[in-house]
Amino acid sequence: MKQFIDYIAFLEEKKVVGNGNPKLDAIVFDSRKVNATSLFVAMKGTVTDGHKFIPAVFESGCRAVVCQELPEAIPDDAMVVQVRDSHEALAKLAAFHFDFPSDKMKVVGVTGTNGKTTVATLLYRLALELGYKVGLCSTVANFINDVKLDASHTTPDAVTLQGLMRQMVDEGCEYCFMEVSSHALDQKRVAGINYRGGIYTNLTHDHLDYHKTFDAYLKAKKTFFDNMDKEAFALVNCDDKNGMVMLQNCKASHSTFSLREMADFRGRIIESLFEGMQLEFNGKEMWTPFIGRFNASNLLAVYGAARLLGWDEQEVLRSLSSLKSVDGRFETIRSKTGVTGVVDYAHTPDALINVLEALNQIRKPENELITVVGAGGDRDATKRPIMAAEAVKSSSRVILTSDNPRSENPETIIEQMMEGVLFSDRIKVICITNRKEAIKTACTLAKKGDVILVAGKGHETYQEVKGVRSHFDDREIIREYFEQL
Ligand SMILES: CC(=O)N[C@H]1[C@@H](OP(=O)(O)OP(=O)(O)OC[C@H]2O[C@@H](n3ccc(=O)[nH]c3=O)[C@H](O)[C@@H]2O)O[C@H](CO)[C@@H](O)[C@@H]1O[C@H](C)C(=O)N[C@@H](C)C(=O)N[C@H](CCC(=O)O)C(=O)O
Numbered sequence: 001m002k003q004f005i006d007y008i009a010f011l012e013e014k015k016v017v018g019n020g021n022p023k024l025d026a027i028v029f030d031s032r033k034v035n036a037t038s039l040f041v042a043m044k045g046t047v048t049d050g051h052k053f054i055p056a057v058f059e060s061g062c063r064a065v066v067c068q069e070l071p072e073a074i075p076d077d078a079m080v081v082q083v084r085d086s087h088e089a090l091a092k093l094a095a096f097h098f099d100f101p102s103d104k105m106k107v108v109g110v111t112g113t114n115g116k117t118t119v120a121t122l123l124y125r126l127a128l129e130l131g132y133k134v135g136l137c138s139t140v141a142n143f144i145n146d147v148k149l150d151a152s153h154t155t156p157d158a159v160t161l162q163g164l165m166r167q168m169v170d171e172g173c174e175y176c177f178m179e180v181s182s183h184a185l186d187q188k189r190v191a192g193i194n195y196r197g198g199i200y201t202n203l204t205h206d207h208l209d210y211h212k213t214f215d216a217y218l219k220a221k222k223t224f225f226d227n228m229d230k231e232a233f234a235l236v237n238c239d240d241k242n243g244m245v246m247l248q249n250c251k252a253s254h255s256t257f258s259l260r261e262m263a264d265f266r267g268r269i270i271e272s273l274f275e276g277m278q279l280e281f282n283g284k285e286m287w288t289p290f291i292g293r294f295n296a297s298n299l300l301a302v303y304g305a306a307r308l309l310g311w312d313e314q315e316v317l318r319s320l321s322s323l324k325s326v327d328g329r330f331e332t333i334r335s336k337t338g339v340t341g342v343v344d345y346a347h348t349p350d351a352l353i354n355v356l357e358a359l360n361q362i363r364k365p366e367n368e369l370i371t372v373v374g375a376g377g378d379r380d381a382t383k384r385p386i387m388a389a390e391a392v393k394s395s396s397r398v399i400l401t402s403d404n405p406r407s408e409n410p411e412t413i414i415e416q417m418m419e420g421v422l423f424s425d426r427i428k429v430i431c432i433t434n435r436k437e438a439i440k441t442a443c444t445l446a447k448k449g450d451v452i453l454v455a456g457k458g459h460e461t462y463q464e465v466k467g468v469r470s471h472f473d474d475r476e477i478i479r480e481y482f483e484q485l
């Protein structure tokens with residue numbers, strides 16, 4: 001076991017108070033989980049302040065504390081270290097605790113409002129296909145080679161993340177692909193990671209409840225590229241208006257991808273069908289079962305990263321063609337009667353615009369597109385009316401329903417969505433609070449050839465209403481009602 005003094009040796013801007021130097025076996029940031037061999041890091045959060053619990057931590061026998069503000073009383077046998085930024089210190093201490101796993105494999109992070117799970121998962125699957133040992137950290141699940149582990153966050157807290165990476169290294173992983181959320185960047189969850197590469201997909205409206213302004217959201221994303229060192233690559237989507245902004249002052253080597261203009265990785269859609277797309281990347285053609293321009297962009301990002309990692313181009317193109325859709329992203333289910341159900345994780349205005357555009361391009365004009373959509377509670381409320389407006393603009397009919405209302409009143413969320421719908425368009429809209437009933441109604445209304453889009457929850461297998469989670473899976477419900485048609 002290492003001693004406290006070893007842990008803090010490499011922290012910058014620290015002030016040490018007290019003479020204790022306990023042996024430690026865990027880093028903890030929740031006072032309810034400490035014991036005599038824990039190092040407690042006190043952090044200011046969005047709900048409360050970890051510093052308030054330092055006296056309780058001492059009560060529990062813990063003698064090693066890292067904090068931004070010193071407590072009034074410090075036991076004689078304790079040591080307290082004051083740092084400028086506890087979040088950053090936690091990330092660095094966690095990296096030290098697990099012996100810097102990100103130095104021992106090639107870690108590639110994916111950031112952006114939409115497309116992170118898709119790009120990171122496809123890179124992971126491609127690596128497996130090419131015979132590499134590889135880990136994945138994503139919204140849907142974490143993977144160490146083919147072993148699946150549950151994920152509670154898109155990017156977990158620094159201690160969980162470094163622990164997960166340690167396991168990846170122990171299992172021989174050469175690569176780790178991970179999503180890097182804006183919350184994680186703001187809370188410095190990834191500050192202890194040495195990246196081999198970073199990918200930027202796009203930046204559109206989301207999470208303004210947390211970041212308050214779009215500019216603050218953009219700045220959080222940019223810190224990912226600002227902190228990358230010169231051995232790494234930064235691969236950005238230059239079709240997105242902030243793509244080049246990410247590269248400003250970025251020391252990593254710069255690469256771009258685009259479906260519109262000249263770029264290091266240039267893509268083009270040759271043909272788009274319900275079954276998939278024929279694509280051209282840097283002059284070479286390939287077929288993919290994926291649908292939608294946004295997925296052509298995601299695949300191009302995967303192709304670019306694979307090339308920057310030095311993987312063989314022929315093998316990459318061949319393997320890319322055989323990759324299947326990602327859990328809950330544009331998953332299609334067909335009924336015996338010729339109705340197509342599409343379950344997609346679109347939970348932002350831009351994602352919804354993209355998915356609807358893709359569906360409208362491939363459906364026959366005489367067939368209807370019925371969209372079932374809600375918006376999450378305790379999350380950015382400003383996106384609600386915009387999502388409803390976009391759904392109505394691009395669908396034949398819309399059923400507004402609940403997503404995960406969490407602690408909020410579901411009816412209020414639907415009313416706020418409805419505010420985005422023009423009075424003259426309201427005839428197209430039905431409001432059904434119960435999501436299962438909403439999906440059932442869509443199935444009942446659909447005729448042969450029609451498409452039902454059920455958006456927002458994708459891979460999720462629960463619904464959270466009034467703080468209680470119950471089993472809920474859009475795909476299961478569609479299948480159940482399709483059976484009855
Ligand atoms: C808003 C947000 O991101 N919150 C995250 C944050 O918690 P917080 O800052 O609110 O913590 P807090 O409750 O104020 O507590 C402050 C500190 O006091 C400590 N404490 C608290 C109580 C106590 O009795 N004793 C104690 O020591 C807490 O452990 C914490 O260290 O830090 C926690 C530990 O890392 C996270 O679990 C928590 O995620 C919450 C559950 C969450 O819902 N986060 C979502 C919004 C999120 O992170 N989403 C992103 C992006 C999603 C995407 O777009 O894909 C993600 O990466 O998943």
Ligand SMILES: Nc1ncnc2c1ncn2[C@@H]1O[C@H](COP(=O)(O)OP(=O)(O)OP(=O)(O)O)[C@@H](O)[C@H]1O
Binds near residue numbers: 119295297328354
């Ligand atoms: N490149 C893209 N541009 C715009 N929309 C996209 C893109 N890729 C995927 N989408 C849409 O966004 C939804 C979410 O995609 P994905 O899960 O890959 O994104 P994410 O960034 O991981 O999201 P989250 O922040 O919730 O983890 C998809 O279901 C699809 O509707």
Ligand SMILES: N[C@H](CCC[C@H](N)C(=O)O)C(=O)O
Binds near residue numbers: 377404
């Ligand atoms: N990672 C996203 C997921 C949203 C998914 C949607 N189904 C919801 O619950 O709002 C978030 O936390 O904002």
Ligand SMILES: [Mg+2]
Binds near residue numbers: 118
């Ligand atoms: Mg994700």
